[in-house]
Amino acid sequence: MASTWFITGTSSGFGRHMTELLLDRGDRVAATLRNPSRLDDLAAKHGDRLWRAQLDVTDTARMREVVDAAFAEFGRIDAVVSNAGYGLIGLAEELSDEQIERQIDTNVTAPIQLARAVTPHLRAQGGGRFLQTSSMGGHIVFPAMSLYHTSKWALEGFFETYALETERFGIRTTLIEPGMVATDFYSSADVAPSQLPAYAGTQAADLTHGKSSVALEDMPGDPRKVAEAMIRIGDLADPPRRQLLGSDAYRLVHDALKARLESAEAQYEFALTTDRDGFVPPQA
Template identity: 50%
Template sequence: MTHRTWLITGISSGFGRMMASTLLARGERVAGTVRNLDAVADLKEAHGDALWLAVLDVADFNAIRPVIDRAFAAWGRIDVIVSNAGYGLFGAAEEASDEQVLHQIATNLLGSIQVVRGALPHLRVQGGGRILQLSTVGGQAAFPGAALYHASKWGIEGFIDSVAQEVAPFGIGCTLIEPGGARTGFRYRSAQLAPHMPDYDTSPAAHARRMIEAQTAVPPGNPERMVAAMIASVDEPMAPRRLALGSDAYSAMHRQLTERLAALEAQRELAHSTDAPVMW
């Protein structure tokens, strides 16, 4: 087994904690960031020097690069960057406060961008590495009641798609992780709801609010299997650009991508008709 060093943001819960625990248990080294060190005291006690920790709120994106620099200085080489920290804001777009909108974008989009930008100089100098960016089924498919969450995830998907092409010559591979619903605390513990506007009670946006408030729907995804697939993707010679995890993710993305492609095909003649005349 090849032992690597990983940097993972947001290891206090969910996929981040599960990935850190799995990697440490098999003898790999982890540099992890958290907002509260007490949340990972048990991991530190169990794994000692194999776990390097730093306090970081990725919404404070000016603080990200110094933490990444310290992690590389501590380990010398980091093979895999996992940009994991994030959360979901749910409710109709009009319901969300300006502060909620800014914090969602700062955390999921700007924070993730800064994590990648902060790691790239180190990965280039060391001659390569992998970047895993946690996205979601909601990075390719859109649902009512999650407009701001989608904005952050569609944004980071476009960013990673472009960056992957820019850094491929340096031996750096990028993978977007697109899980569907998983049995972590994402939906019922870390998710935030926009203030309620009764006007939207009859809107499709209300479905997301009702689901989160009821806390009864059980997501289909097994987080242990999802994390195992994320880790296994790093062993592939060529980094997969996207990793769809969960039958719900596959179904939703397949349906919406098929519909979008059909709509594009229907506009083929219109698209070509707007070109400037060819001048000979």
């Protein structure tokens, strides 16, 4: 069972709930966030078991300093949770260059750099857990969220590979894939600055400009239950490479993967047409 945790993005949502739940059960947490005063209440209640560091995850140099300081403080960290992230809503053509860069810096580059920063420490201590908050949106797509999906699909590719490379050191990686959960995620989302008339009346334009988004009270997920589930996964001796959370995540990803498998199988004969003459393909 993990007992010392490092978590990014602990000011609200899953990160904040995890920090509260872990401290309540007696664990130690290295909590990082942009504004550490957001955890003053937990610091007053839990004392030394909560270690806080100011961190904007897009500052890679600062991230390395904070990671090194956290391992120096606790000696050992059992589980690292790369949770910080936000949504970007808007048609691909409407988004500004700066919005695209900030989304990729925060949701893709930062988790990759966090993994690179903690790996030497996890290797030296004989392993640990790495939990990366992905999304059902790392397997499926909705209109008007192309850059958010880009970020989560990118994480799926990076961490699948990272897991293969680091399992030999006892590092076990899990991609956490929630469905829709009522957190600050939706109110904090960045939105395209302009509306292009060419897309007026499309589902993507309506989603971007708030005409048909799902109300918070209609979302299936409970943020505290998601945090509890993430802790359970961090505690597992043999954690899964990926974990769906929520009935919506299960249904939508299940149906999308089934459709992709059927499509791939239908392409079998055509795919083989480009093998060199005489090549014998391995049997499926």
